[in-house]
Amino acid sequence: MPTSDHDELPSTPARPRLSEPGDQRGCCHRPERERIHRLLIDDARRGLEDVLAGRTREAGQALAALQERRG
Numbered sequence: 001m002p003t004s005d006h007d008e009l010p011s012t013p014a015r016p017r018l019s020e021p022g023d024q025r026g027c028c029h030r031p032e033r034e035r036i037h038r039l040l041i042d043d044a045r046r047g048l049e050d051v052l053a054g055r056t057r058e059a060g061q062a063l064a065a066l067q068e069r070r071g
Contacts, residue, residue: 050056057065
């Protein structure tokens with residue numbers, strides 16, 4: 001099928017143009033995404049510290065304790 005310059009779709013206001021410079025769509029979520037990443041890294045660090053310090057239990061024991069507390 002032959003193509004030409006006339007076969008291209010026109011760019012209308014309703015059509016998203018994500019590649020344009022200065023587009024703010026992705027920028028507003030970046031601080032929230034960075035905050036979540038920092039929280040995940042902090043949780044992982046604390047978890048590793050707990051393992052190194054011996055503050056761990058077997059999964060079965062931990063789940064049993066949680067179920068016992070719930071009643």
